[in-house]
Amino acid sequence: MERPDWAPADVDLSRPSVARAYDYWLGGSHNFEVDREFARQALAAVPDLRLVARANREFLHRAVRFMLDEGIRQFLDIGSGIPTVGNVHEIAQQVDPDSRVVYVDIDPVAVTHSTHILAGQPNAVALLEDLRHPEAVLDHPEVRRLLDLDRPVGLLLVSVVHAVPDQDDPYGLIRRLWTALAPGSCVAISHVTTDSRPDEMGEGARLSGRTNTPVTARTRTQVEDFFAGLDLVEPGVVWSPLWRPESSADVGEHPERMSFYVGVGRRR
């Protein structure tokens, strides 16, 4: 018998979680040995993976600040992972304490941890949902409670789209998400690629097959295609350090080694 659609996800602590490995790469301790073992294997394949993770995280923060500058005060962060320092609601609420943030992740441990961190936060919530079910996310009562979909929303898809394989129609899913948002909404995407380091990143992607969220690396054109129908803001789809850096010192000599294509699009 097929599992009915209301059956919950299993919590399997014997498999490494990318969310917790990501926390380890960023220097966090919210992880288990099984995660660290996977994270160290990935580090062996990609020795500067910590920098890659950091550059991606920095893009998230710059993108959020950009959207705040655009006047956006409500965020939907899908694939939010393990909350570490500098979460979206912290950054947004520094600018406007009334900013609202919904975190969504497929990892039940990440979500319970986030819920714990967000205790006492009336304007932020974490939900266990799947990017592959956009309507379930958009129609979630908590989303409807916190976010006003008639006003612009910052949709953050940072280091998550590559977890959706082609057969699950990632292009269609993302389009279904942003078409439900008001004009003026912004979509930030960061996506793993093997374009610049085919061997090392290819090995990293292969290793991700051990986790619940294997990676599908995509080319620049494929990443650009995610923004079809949106107005791509300057500088377009670029290597993660090159997207509106705060100083030239932040860019480094080889931005392509950071192996993430990133970009922000605006809904007309």
Add this chain to the structure above:
Amino acid sequence: MSDRPAADGLDDRSRPGVEEFVTAWATALHRAHYVPISAEQRRRIVAGLADRLVTAVLAEPGEPGGGRRIGTDLVAAGFGSPEALGGTIAVIGSRFLGELGITADPTIAARLNRLLADLAAGFTSAAHDLSLRAQDTVRLAALAARTQAEEALRVSEARFRRFATHDQLTGLPNLTLLTEQLGRLSAAQLPIDRVGVCCLDVDDFAAVNDVLGYQVGDLLLREIADRVGALTDRRIDLVARLDSDRFAILVRDTTCAGDAVKIADQALAALAAPFRVNGTEVPLTVSAGVAEGTVADGGAATLMRASEIALHWAKADGKATLRQFDQDRSNADAERYRLSAAMPAALRRGEFTAAYQPIVALRSGQLTGVEALARWQHPQLGLLSAARFIELAERTGLVVPLGRQLLEQACRQASRWQRVQPGLYVSVNVSVRQLRRNGFAGAVAQILDRTGLPPHLLQLEVTEQAVIDLTGIVTETLAALMKLGVRIVIDDFGIGYANLANLRSLPLHGLKLDASLTRSSAQPARRPGARRPGTDDDFLSTVVSLGHKLGLVVTAEGIETAQQARRLTATGCDNGQGWHFGRPVPPHEITARIVAQQHHDAVSPGTELPALPIQQR
């Protein structure tokens, strides 16, 4: 994060070179570790720490624990990585004294070394605590996630179980739950030993759906569920919807079948009130089957089946009624089913034979013909008479090939008898189904051809029912048979609803009076002046003369005594048949009788042959 420098550090911060040192430290930290704050915020934090560092190095006698707290605050500000500590030590070691223009005398150098050692210890200790806290949090999160998942699983299992055990339309338990409950009762751990099952089924519900649509049908089913569910008898254990329009009531603590019947009657009464949908009354009737018995030895499950069997009886007996399960009737049903199922193979194996019963001319007592009667030589049950299986064969249609086989056997046998008694005819029953088939007359012609029996020596007996409603094909078949020269007689005359007009228009040869007319009935009370036939004999005479007036040969069946034979002879009836003249027997006994009669005729012609001893098989 507000990290205002200590008031006493104001002077030190204005020292030349502090700005350069702060820049170098902040850059080292930023390179070592990412904290999502602006460069300005980062600089402010580092400036505060640098002030405290200056104070700690220059103050007399030196602030105890000052270095340790700098290390702790570095971690608290988010710079907790090993690289941040390494960068800090490197920058302080290489740049601090130089940038600030402090002379590295041995006291200062020793103080700075101690300060760095304290800073490293404070940093490590804080980073360690932070790690432990993070480990606690993530472990608790994992635990909570697991508990939540288990809870969600329980909820979804409960929902799934409800989905699996309840009917979605009416919300009533379904067959699965009813079966489970019966199983629990059968487990006999409960102080209960008898239960009843009442099976309810809406009559012709398919028509409601067809004519009024499924939405109306669904509304009616909900209404039915509500009414049955509202019954309050404390012995009702469960009301279930089994499938589309079938419901069941499980009754417990019964003492006898009557208890369960009472509940079923209550349900039928509740369902007898008119049903209204959108202001229109929808006429509905319901049938019920009831079974009651002990639950021991898994009997509860068989009760379920028994109630459904009883429901079938209620339907077969005209619907809108209640039937109680009865083992004898069920056994008989099962037996009939087994016979019915065994018949096709039996036909192939040639287990069906004909027995022949004498037909005599009443006036002379001479054997003039025989009626061929079907017999089944059943391998287990022995010889079965037609009454046991012909009706089943009619129902399944097997009567058609069976009838043809018997007809051929009979014709072949009669053809043989022509050698010992020329002119002896054979009378064979033909069912309505056979008559309604195209090509029956052709098949008869072929059989006559193959067996060599002259057509006029074959008599086909058809029932009144067969000719009451003369459809085209039956008329054509009868006409074709007549044309062949085959004789047609009406069988069992007088008990059906014969269309007398047909008697005149049909090409008939004769009538066979039903045995019930032959036997004398109780004398009706005579009322003076009542205009009715005085006696059975008067009645019989009237019927016989009716036949004769129509030019028909009249044969009386069921003659069992000499007295009956005399009475019928007196009415002018032509032929007689019945135990008095001989039971149905195998063909060789008929042959023996013919031979005996011919011997008798040669010795004492004109007298009646005494009845043969009854042959039992």
